Amino acid sequence: MKKYLLKCQVNGKNIEREIRPDKTLLEFIREDLGLTGTKEGCGEGECGACLDLLDGRAVNSCLMMAAQAHGKKIITIEGLRDEKNPLIDSFAKEAAVQCGFCIPGFIIKAEELLSENPEATDDEIKESLAGNLCRCTGYKNIIKAVGKVRKKCLK
Amino acid sequence: MKIEMKKTPFSFVGKSVRRVDALDKAAGISKYGSDLSFPNMLYACAFRSLKPRIKIKNLSDEKAKKIRGYVGLITCKDIRGKNRWPLVMEDYPFLPERESRFAGETIALVLAKDRKAAKKAASMLKLEHEELPFVDDPLKSMEKGSVKIFGRNNVFSKYVIKKGEALKSLERCKYKIKGEFETNYQVHSYLETQVATAVPASDGSMTIYSSTQCPFYVLDAVCAVTGLSNHRVKVIQTVTGGGFGGKEDMPALVAAHAAICAQKTGKPVRLSYERKEDFMSMSKRHPSYSSVMYGADESGRIRACVIKYVLDSGAYSTLSPIVLWRGSVHAAGPYDIENVLIETYAVATNKVPCGAFRGFGQPQICFAQESLIDDLADKIGMDPVEFRLKNIIRKGSRTVTGQKIDESCGLSEIVNIVRKKSAWDRFGVKREGEKIIALGFANTYYGVGLGAKGRFLDRAGAYINIYKDGSVSVNVGNTEMGQGALTVLTQICAETLNCPLENVHIHEVDTSKVPDSGPTVASRTTIMSGNAIMEAARPLRERIFKTAMEILGSDKVSASGGFFFVGKKRISFAQVVKECWARRLKMSEQGWYTAPKTSFSEKNGKGDSYVVYSYSANAALVEIDIKTFEMKIRKVFAAYDVGKLINPRLALAQAHGGILQGAGWALFENLVYKDGIMLNPGFADYALATSADMPEYAVSFVEKEYTDGPYNAKGIGELPLIAVAPAVRNAVKNALGLRLNKIPMLPENVWSMSKNKKCFCREN
Numbered sequence A: 001m002k003k004y005l006l007k008c009q010v011n012g013k014n015i016e017r018e019i020r021p022d023k024t025l026l027e028f029i030r031e032d033l034g035l036t037g038t039k040e041g042c043g044e045g046e047c048g049a050c051l052d053l054l055d056g057r058a059v060n061s062c063l064m065m066a067a068q069a070h071g072k073k074i075i076t077i078e079g080l081r082d083e084k085n086p087l088i089d090s091f092a093k094e095a096a097v098q099c100g101f102c103i104p105g106f107i108i109k110a111e112e113l114l115s116e117n118p119e120a121t122d123d124e125i126k127e128s129l130a131g132n133l134c135r136c137t138g139y140k141n142i143i144k145a146v147g148k149v150r151k152k153c154l155k
Numbered sequence B: 001m002k003i004e005m006k007k008t009p010f011s012f013v014g015k016s017v018r019r020v021d022a023l024d025k026a027a028g029i030s031k032y033g034s035d036l037s038f039p040n041m042l043y044a045c046a047f048r049s050l051k052p053r054i055k056i057k058n059l060s061d062e063k064a065k066k067i068r069g070y071v072g073l074i075t076c077k078d079i080r081g082k083n084r085w086p087l088v089m090e091d092y093p094f095l096p097e098r099e100s101r102f103a104g105e106t107i108a109l110v111l112a113k114d115r116k117a118a119k120k121a122a123s124m125l126k127l128e129h130e131e132l133p134f135v136d137d138p139l140k141s142m143e144k145g146s147v148k149i150f151g152r153n154n155v156f157s158k159y160v161i162k163k164g165e166a167l168k169s170l171e172r173c174k175y176k177i178k179g180e181f182e183t184n185y186q187v188h189s190y191l192e193t194q195v196a197t198a199v200p201a202s203d204g205s206m207t208i209y210s211s212t213q214c215p216f217y218v219l220d221a222v223c224a225v226t227g228l229s230n231h232r233v234k235v236i237q238t239v240t241g242g243g244f245g246g247k248e249d250m251p252a253l254v255a256a257h258a259a260i261c262a263q264k265t266g267k268p269v270r271l272s273y274e275r276k277e278d279f280m281s282m283s284k285r286h287p288s289y290s291s292v293m294y295g296a297d298e299s300g301r302i303r304a305c306v307i308k309y310v311l312d313s314g315a316y317s318t319l320s321p322i323v324l325w326r327g328s329v330h331a332a333g334p335y336d337i338e339n340v341l342i343e344t345y346a347v348a349t350n351k352v353p354c355g356a357f358r359g360f361g362q363p364q365i366c367f368a369q370e371s372l373i374d375d376l377a378d379k380i381g382m383d384p385v386e387f388r389l390k391n392i393i394r395k396g397s398r399t400v401t402g403q404k405i406d407e408s409c410g411l412s413e414i415v416n417i418v419r420k421k422s423a424w425d426r427f428g429v430k431r432e433g434e435k436i437i438a439l440g441f442a443n444t445y446y447g448v449g450l451g452a453k454g455r456f457l458d459r460a461g462a463y464i465n466i467y468k469d470g471s472v473s474v475n476v477g478n479t480e481m482g483q484g485a486l487t488v489l490t491q492i493c494a495e496t497l498n499c500p501l502e503n504v505h506i507h508e509v510d511t512s513k514v515p516d517s518g519p520t521v522a523s524r525t526t527i528m529s530g531n532a533i534m535e536a537a538r539p540l541r542e543r544i545f546k547t548a549m550e551i552l553g554s555d556k557v558s559a560s561g562g563f564f565f566v567g568k569k570r571i572s573f574a575q576v577v578k579e580c581w582a583r584r585l586k587m588s589e590q591g592w593y594t595a596p597k598t599s600f601s602e603k604n605g606k607g608d609s610y611v612v613y614s615y616s617a618n619a620a621l622v623e624i625d626i627k628t629f630e631m632k633i634r635k636v637f638a639a640y641d642v643g644k645l646i647n648p649r650l651a652l653a654q655a656h657g658g659i660l661q662g663a664g665w666a667l668f669e670n671l672v673y674k675d676g677i678m679l680n681p682g683f684a685d686y687a688l689a690t691s692a693d694m695p696e697y698a699v700s701f702v703e704k705e706y707t708d709g710p711y712n713a714k715g716i717g718e719l720p721l722i723a724v725a726p727a728v729r730n731a732v733k734n735a736l737g738l739r740l741n742k743i744p745m746l747p748e749n750v751w752s753m754s755k756n757k758k759c760f761c762r763e764n
């Protein structure tokens, strides 16, 4: 298989890698870059565990080819961690984490929402997160954790 | 010198401290099974049968050999140990030799250098086979003329519980009622699919990294399949992305498959499932069929109960016998009834083997009996809550197995709490435009721990090692799978030693570092590992407290929050530990806890089935759209007695998750089989609740102390799910007058019932 030269920016770093063209973005992030915070829950666009930000939009990395990220900016949960994104701490504080497998995906989605709509209401949060599955928490504390990071809640 | 354990106030127990693992999980730091990598690792992919029952003739990998990265084919011939999975009955071969019994069963494994190549190669194997007659309906499977797939009658196990004269007494009852009920599968849908990695060492020993609730089950299976002795295999639990019972027995099969491959190649082998394979082959909640009869006298006392309960167990017995047992013991509901006859069956069919799922055989029969209890109350003309209060178990009552409830029973209190909080007495049925809104009630109980059927496994160990700097390392044999065990056990350890919370580190379970502590199931971890930790901590506590007294020069030392005080003088836990080390005191201990005695007679079902029970009461506020018949749960009022809450916030979080899982099972999770083939194996067609389906949760707790529990705790994990479905069903009944006796309660079922029957909404 002919390799493809992928150039993109991941968590602020410029990356150039030769990859197989049949690689998904999820495989590229987890296997080639070793960024394992992005999870695979279903591999078919149904759970949201694999969400990453691509030029600021939350995308299902399991459904995209890595090549589609060419020339774009990717942010993963590791990137949010490095910049001390308040969502991470809020999830831990609000008991929104149980098994944790779905959580990075929720945080990515919530980050997308709050950067577009920093004062999102609870209903808007609920609606925006309705594409992410969590089997453990019953969602309530997740909604609460995101709510606490709204602009008006951060002093 | 005897050190008294202080009763109250506590420094850590009963406090809603933060989860110890939350931050690492949220930040994507925690390593789950698929996040680990090993040099030279190979990837395995299962080759599965796609037919309900076949004779295996020949398997060829000629075509697969052309795939780049293909390494080889692993079949049952490569098994060096025994080809029988050591579970309850040993009928499941690790890899089938001649016959495959359900669509989805792994027949062989394909190895390749990467995951994609392995999958591709597996798709290119050629299986020669002969289709065999199969049975996919458990009721037909029990009939005389059925195709035989297990023993003489396709019954894996059967129980009879007899108390008094149920049939005779039923005849005499003024009010009698009978109902037939059906429930469908439920898929665990843990977000992390099954995954195991087997890493062989050059001396032939092996380390297994497994996403599991039960590392010791994995150990047993891997040792059986490889022929290695227990001390040559080490099972390490990786951070586990949800279990709910689905990672009780199944990870042992996955790990055993990886182990066969690793033993054959001498290389690390990863076996991780795609979601579809996980659906097709891993255990589920059993579908059930039940027929229930209750009889009550003039005054509204339940006098008799007769139950027949059948579980569709699938192709192999796995945990069905014990799932059935728990269901049987709890089948009549939390009521004080003199005359009971319960007959239960776990039946073989050529479908996916069913096993443990939160509630373990209880939710299905609870749905049936709690629905019928409401119907009986209606028939008598009593309020369903009043009717329950008249009949429920209280201190001094006896269960159906004759066990006396002698302590820690808060059922009547929680029923009253829910009654009050939901405004049950005033609510009635409301109409808002196109919607009808009503409340429905259900309560239940849950025997905590393995009970009499699992009593030989009901023990747990813990090892505590206090370092010179005052940090504390703990090994336990029960696992964290998301429920919060690590945090609760950390609190128990810190409380008992009087050391700061952050000094305690509980390691992931490693079978080489702690004795076999049984499975992490049956809501038993707080009691079992909690008590084991307290056992280990007790002598350490004595040494530490004695040393503290000597340093402070007084025997009137008080201790809290990791400090020891005499008047204004205080020293820290670390200072005391340093002195203990200077005195060469023993600063490590092992604890061992065995559950109190339980019993069960196979003959008549008599005995003290469980050490103690937890209780739940639920009222579901449900709205039904009278045009579309869509049902939505607006709010669930729930109250629980789970003993002392070690961490109230985490207990509440268990309640939220359990309620929503129960709601999904009741209303829309719908796995469909046709002719032995699963039609919707994936999240695209199997609907799970999302944040849009979330009801409001109104949860309360009553803390009835359990003497033998660590700090008087019982167990919570499974309880919140169990009685949600009947509460929803009873709400729909109260709203529309329709009795939906089948789960899931789909809008189309309500619609077709409403056509045939006069109901509230059509009268209006």
Ligand code: FES
Binding pocket: A039, A040, A041, A042, A043, A044, A045, A046, A047, A048, A049, A050, A051, A060, A061, A062, A063
């Ligand atoms: S893994 Fe991508 S949506 Fe589930």
Ligand code: FES
Binding pocket: A096, A097, A098, A099, A100, A101, A102, A103, A133, A134, A135, A136, A137, B191, B241, B242, B482
């Ligand atoms: S925390 Fe387990 S799936 Fe969300």
